[in-house]
Amino acid sequence: ATYVDTEIGGIPYLFLQVDYYFTKEQLDWANSVVEKFPNHNVIVSTHAYLNTDNSPLNTNIQYDKIYLNL
Secondary structure (H helix, E strand, C coil), X not given: CEEEEEEECCEEEEEEECXXXXXXXXXXXXXXXXXXXXXXXXXXXXXXXXXXXCCECCCCCCHHHHHHCC
């Protein structure tokens, strides 16, 4: 996970990249970063975090099963 604090056209932005299958600890870290930049527009990017039915990904399921709906 990583972040970039920048300004575009005079507007502050925080770009936050979280891991695929992020953990509760990583999510807590991301929240702490966002709290440090209260006046920034925040854009969060990740590979995937939801199944096709909009339920959260389960880290106990193999990658292929998620995308093949097995």
